[in-house]
Every structure is written in structure tokens, then in C-alpha cells.
Amino acid sequence: MGMLNSTLLKLGSFLGNGKLYIPEYQRGYSWEEMQLDDFWIDLVQIYEENTRDEHFLGQVVIHKNKEDSKRYIIDGQQRISTAIILLDILRTKFKEIADSKNNNDANDDAEDINTRYIGRVSETKKEQYLSMGGVDKEFFIKYIQARGPINYNDKKFEKKRLKPSNYNIFYASKFFEDKISKFITKKTPNEYIELNKLYQCLINQFILMTVETDDINEAYIIFESLNARGKALETADLLKNHILRKAHNDLSSATETWNTIIDNLDNIDPTKFIRYYWNSTKKFAREKDLFKSLRKDISSQSDVNTLLSNLRSLSKVCAAILHPDDNKEFDLTELNERLLEMQKLDASSYIPIIFALRLQNYSEEDINEVLKAIETLIVRNFVVSGLVANKYELEFAQIAKSISDKTWPPNSDSSSSKMPTKDDILKKLYSLMVSDEEFINNFRIFNSKKNAVIRYLLRKINNFDINETKIVDDSNRVHVEHILPKKINDEWINFNDEDHETYLWRLGNLTLLGQEYNNRAKNKGFDKKKEIYKKSEIKMTRDLVSIDDWTTFTIVKRQEDFAEIALRIWPRN
Known part of the structure; x- marks a missing residue:
């Protein structure tokens, strides 16, 4: 049959629409703090804006297996698993408010999360709506889907004692428990009302694009198409x-x-x-x-x-x-x-x-x-x-x-x-x-290692007030030339290592030179370079021939002259 449906669904509607399974061969839970923080920030932003605007959470690709009639998540397991982890924390917090404040509404919310989105899980029942795959299945059942708070200080949860994906699940639970606890503390004495608003934002304003097919090959074609170049x-x-x-x-x-x-x-x-x-x-x-x-x-x-x-x-x-x-x-x-x-x-x-x-x-x-x-x-x-x-x-x-x-x-x-x-x-x-x-003032001390920017600035300065031989912008023909070269030898006695580092990329130390001349100039001393510069058709490069010696003072003075020209090229009218 192929494609069964493709639609946008609220997260709550998606989770409440039947059991879901993670294939055994899928990688374990992998989200870390950066992804968890993005998820939380998006939720809080919706809550704080206090509008009915929706947030696109991403896509989910489902394969409905004809043989066992189960619905497998081919793409989207990380965000769906994360949503369940957050819902578990919300369920726990609602229950705590219900018990401490005798709040029936909070108790109803805890029960709704349990019956609609997570499922009934206890020592005797395993009726979870999301079944994880591989090494995460039992850990997820025991510490996320079974009711009750986690003792996050228990040494059995130390990173070295857990499989990597199990630790990621534990860390996500601890992350959201900390965020929700701080959220509640700030909302006293209206913690239930505000927590309920946050909960409603999660289930009603987080939107998924769901694609469901009963053809496994088609499911993976859709998955690869939606994730081309590694993007969502x-x-x-x-x-x-x-x-x-x-x-x-x-x-x-x-x-x-x-x-x-x-x-x-x-x-x-x-x-x-x-x-x-x-x-x-x-x-x-x-x-x-x-x-x-x-x-x-x-x-x-x-x-x-x-x-x-x-x-x-x-x-x-x-x-x-x-x-x-x-x-x-x-x-x-x-x-x-x-x-x-x-x-x-x-x-x-x-x-x-x-x-x-x-x-x-x-x-x-x-x-x-x-x-x-x-x-x-x-x-x-x-x-x-x-x-x-x-x-x-x-x-x-x-x-x-x-x-x-x-x-x-x-x-x-x-x-x-x-x-x-x-x-x-x-x-x-x-x-x-x-x-x-x-x-x-900024132009006088400007330096850059971006060749495209350097060529642009020098070309504009050289071409200013020139009507005839203007520089064409061709990086294959015209190169950036360091007058004080990248590697100095005994011919550059005016510059110590500190000076070399300070002035190498200053605009006053740079000029433009044709490729054939640039290759010949390289690390030569200034006098030898001038013999090459005087053959150039580029005016600012030929002008260097009239300079007796190349020093830090010369670089500063040349760049100050450039700054005066720059003010005329890029005026603030």
C-alpha cells in the first residue's frame, strides 16, 4: 500500500494515538545537555509569550509493520523519548503538589499523563505506550515510565556504572527535574496553575510532522530524504x-x-x-x-x-x-x-x-x-x-x-x-x-587575514582617482603581497619577532601584485623586492619603489595615508 498518511499533529495527539516502538537496531538514547537545553528553551519561550502560537518540534517517520501490526519510529525517536522523560517529571511534580496541597486538579493532571501518554507501568504491569529498543528498554521502563521520583544521588547512576545511552536517559531526567523544580519555586503560591500552563504548552503547542507508511523501504527513503545533508x-x-x-x-x-x-x-x-x-x-x-x-x-x-x-x-x-x-x-x-x-x-x-x-x-x-x-x-x-x-x-x-x-x-x-x-x-x-x-582611527590600525577583504580594500584605494589602468579583481592573477614577508631572514634587521607579529597583517604592510611577480618576491629583502615592484602596473605597488627603507614607522605612515583616502571612498554624507 505504501504511504498511509502525512500530517501535522500536536505532540499530545501524537502520543495519545496508540503504542509506539523503537526498533531493536536503532541507536540508544543520545541527547545531551545542548539538545535538552534547546528543547527546554523552546518550551519556556512558548509559555512566556502566552500566545497560541505553535512550535515545530520536527518530523517523525513511522513504519506500520504488516506482520506484527506494530508502529515503529524510524526517525524521531530522540525527541519523542525526550518528551516522555519530561512528561514523567511533570507527572511526578503534579503528584507532589496534589499530595502537599490536597489539589485534586494536580492529581488529575498526573493521572492524565499516566493514562494518555506514558502508560500504566508497575511491578506487575508493563503497558507503556513507548517501547524503547536494545539496552534502553528495561532502564527506561524502570526509571522513567514506572511512577515515582528518582534518587539522583544514588551512586548506581554514576556515569562509569551505566551504559552510555542509559546514562543519557538518567541525565535527561535529572536535567528536567532541576528545571521544573526551579520553575515551580519561582511560581509560588500559584505553582499548580503555572505548571499546568507549561504542561499545556508542551502537549498542545509543540507540533510534529508525522509521516506513516506500511512499506519499510519507503519509510527509509522518506527518512533519508527528510534528513538530506544531515539536516532536519x-x-x-x-x-x-x-x-x-x-x-x-x-x-x-x-x-x-x-x-x-x-x-x-x-x-x-x-x-x-x-x-x-x-x-x-x-x-x-x-x-x-x-x-x-x-x-x-x-x-x-x-x-x-x-x-x-x-x-x-x-x-x-x-x-x-x-x-x-x-x-x-x-x-x-x-x-x-x-x-x-x-x-x-x-x-x-x-x-x-x-x-x-x-x-x-x-x-x-x-x-x-x-x-x-x-x-x-x-x-x-x-x-x-x-x-x-x-x-x-x-x-x-x-x-x-x-x-x-x-x-x-x-x-x-x-x-x-x-x-x-x-x-x-x-x-x-x-x-x-x-x-x-x-x-x-579604526582604519589606521586595521588588520585582517581575509584575502578577499584585503584585495577589496587595496583595490578600492589604488583605483581611487585613477581613470586608466584599474585593477581587475581576479584572485588568480592579482595576489596579496606582504611587503614585510611571512618569513623573515637576516635582510629584515628592522623587525624583531614581536614587530613581525604585530605588523605582518596590517593593511599598510600589504599591497597587490601580479601572480608572476608575487612568486618571485616572496621572502626577499626590501631592496630586492623594489626591483620587482617597479615592473608592476599597479600604482600603489610601484609607489613603494620611492621608499628608502621598510620599517614599522613606514607601515604606520602608509596606513595613515590609506585611512585619509578611505574617508573619501566611503564617506558618511
Whole structure:
């Protein structure tokens, strides 16, 4: 028969839908503190947000064996086992509250967890709903599924005394017991009410994508497909499923459009692309929250049509931004050239702004001017001043949304509707840039080991005010040359080891040189290098010939001169 069903289910609905088995050949329980902490943080975030928003927990692939009629978990055993471990701690805590406070509701919750999700397990009964495989089965029954608290200080639980997967189960139980105990302590005297809210978040707002088949080969094909490249199911895959469900009568057209979008992206990660779009038009979303936001907002066939239309239009723009060598979406030559420069800076957080400008039909000349300001900001703030790009990702998204919403300035009241002009956007970008004083001071001491960044900066400095022989950016033809070389010999008497380490990667000690000259220069002394430099067609390299001696002072002075030029190349207008 093959595929039986594929659907999104609440964790509680999934666990309460019949017995589950872990195949004997599956690896044991392997989650450690990092994975447990992620699980807990996601749960607490839902609780603290106090909304009905859902959290995607992951996928579960089930094989329903025709021979014994049992349902085996092929993929997803770690998260399901973890959910049972947490439910055991919740069951224990509810029982403790029931006994100490004579709280019937808490007792009911403990019983519900027992009868719906874990099963009745005692010395005489083994009616658990999840049967572990291999060496974990009896340990899981005895210490997780059987009722009652664990003495975590008992020496029999020492790591050296347990099999690795058994210890991981014990540690997960101890981890959640500690988290829940601290959670309850903070909620006195309303510990039951708040613990119940947390419990409801777990069973009703953690969502699983379940795939069930009665063909074992198909189960493993699905498993391998969902875990391609070692990743969990991507947001883009979840979105595709959601879109196609909402497309209704337009299913065929929606599928065709989706496939066109993926083709246009030219191997760009669809999830990243969708997030760029989302942050250009909607409330800012981190990647982990993207599907939740999409699922909430895209709720009708009309929403699907608008989304797919915009994604199809922007997929070519995204390819032109991230693969500018191969994709020329824009007619303006200068804009395409600037995109090549942005690629060398490895910048992408600005993309929502370009998407918003494109969707609102700004001219290519305006887009180019805005991108020029963004390039300047990236050089001044990120490349030279070392500020963290993540902080500006939100700023860029807010600018983009303000363009899309026609509400300027960003974060203003929606009643103050205004389509920003190019100059409005430029003014905002300039306001985010570090001051001239900070930029020039940072440039004077700038150093980097990133060849692409070094080549970009030196090429821009060399080409400034040159109209004829400009450097082409070809890493195979033009190399970064260390004037003071990586390995020094007796010819470099002006530099001790400390100086060498300090000044080797300073921009003032670097220049650009053709490959054939670079190979010949290598570790030679400065006088011998100058004989090679004077044959170069690169102006900044030929200029070195007029310098008598190479010292720390020379490096500092040269870099200070570069800083003055940099202020004119990347101005804060």
C-alpha cells in the first residue's frame, strides 16, 4: 500500500494515538545537555509569550509493520523519548503538589499523563505506550515510565556504572527535574496553575510532522530524504507543504510556481531566501521562528497567490544578488558591478532592503544609490570597525518593512503613511554609520587575514582617482603581497619577532601584485623586492619603489595615508 498518511499533529495527539516502538537496531538514547537545553528553551519561550502560537518540534517517520501490526519510529525517536522523560517529571511534580496541597486538579493532571501518554507501568504491569529498543528498554521502563521520583544521588547512576545511552536517559531526567523544580519555586503560591500552563504548552503547542507508511523501504527513503545533508526538515519544505494545502483549486499552478522559484534560486538556500522576503515585508522573524510566522499569516488561497507571486519575482533578484557572476537581473551596469563588490564583502543582511525597493518599483538608479550607501556602512561598521552584523540585521529589516508599508520613518505610527524617497533612505543609512573619527582611527590600525577583504580594500584605494589602468579583481592573477614577508631572514634587521607579529597583517604592510611577480618576491629583502615592484602596473605597488627603507614607522605612515583616502571612498554624507 505504501504511504498511509502525512500530517501535522500536536505532540499530545501524537502520543495519545496508540503504542509506539523503537526498533531493536536503532541507536540508544543520545541527547545531551545542548539538545535538552534547546528543547527546554523552546518550551519556556512558548509559555512566556502566552500566545497560541505553535512550535515545530520536527518530523517523525513511522513504519506500520504488516506482520506484527506494530508502529515503529524510524526517525524521531530522540525527541519523542525526550518528551516522555519530561512528561514523567511533570507527572511526578503534579503528584507532589496534589499530595502537599490536597489539589485534586494536580492529581488529575498526573493521572492524565499516566493514562494518555506514558502508560500504566508497575511491578506487575508493563503497558507503556513507548517501547524503547536494545539496552534502553528495561532502564527506561524502570526509571522513567514506572511512577515515582528518582534518587539522583544514588551512586548506581554514576556515569562509569551505566551504559552510555542509559546514562543519557538518567541525565535527561535529572536535567528536567532541576528545571521544573526551579520553575515551580519561582511560581509560588500559584505553582499548580503555572505548571499546568507549561504542561499545556508542551502537549498542545509543540507540533510534529508525522509521516506513516506500511512499506519499510519507503519509510527509509522518506527518512533519508527528510534528513538530506544531515539536516532536519527545512522551513522551506514545511512552507511548501503548507502552501500546497492552502492552494486548494490552484494546486497545480501553485506547484508549478514553486518549482520555478526553486529553479530561479540557482542552488540558494530556499529558507534563507524566504526569510529575506519575509523580513522585507513583515514583522522581523529569526529563522527558528519563520515557519510559525508564515503559518499564522498565510491562511487563505489569496495569501498563497500573493506570496508565490512575490517569491517568483524576487527569486531572480536573489540569484542576481548572491550569484552576480552568473545572473544579471538588472540593466544598470553599475548596479551589477556593485553587487559583485557586495559578494566580496560576504554581505547578505541588507537583502530585505533591496527586495522592498524592487517590490515598490524604485528605479535601478535609486537602488544603486541605496546599495552604495549600504556598501559604505558595511565597510565602515563591520569590516573596519568590527561591529557585529546581527545587530544591523534588525535595522535593515525595519527599513525594508517601512518601505513596503509606505510608513516612514521606520517604526513610526502606521497613520503617518509616506512612501520614503531615495534621500529619506540614504539619510537613515548614514545615521547608522560610525563617525568619521571612529572610522579613521579604526582604519589606521586595521588588520585582517581575509584575502578577499584585503584585495577589496587595496583595490578600492589604488583605483581611487585613477581613470586608466584599474585593477581587475581576479584572485588568480592579482595576489596579496606582504611587503614585510611571512618569513623573515637576516635582510629584515628592522623587525624583531614581536614587530613581525604585530605588523605582518596590517593593511599598510600589504599591497597587490601580479601572480608572476608575487612568486618571485616572496621572502626577499626590501631592496630586492623594489626591483620587482617597479615592473608592476599597479600604482600603489610601484609607489613603494620611492621608499628608502621598510620599517614599522613606514607601515604606520602608509596606513595613515590609506585611512585619509578611505574617508573619501566611503564617506558618511
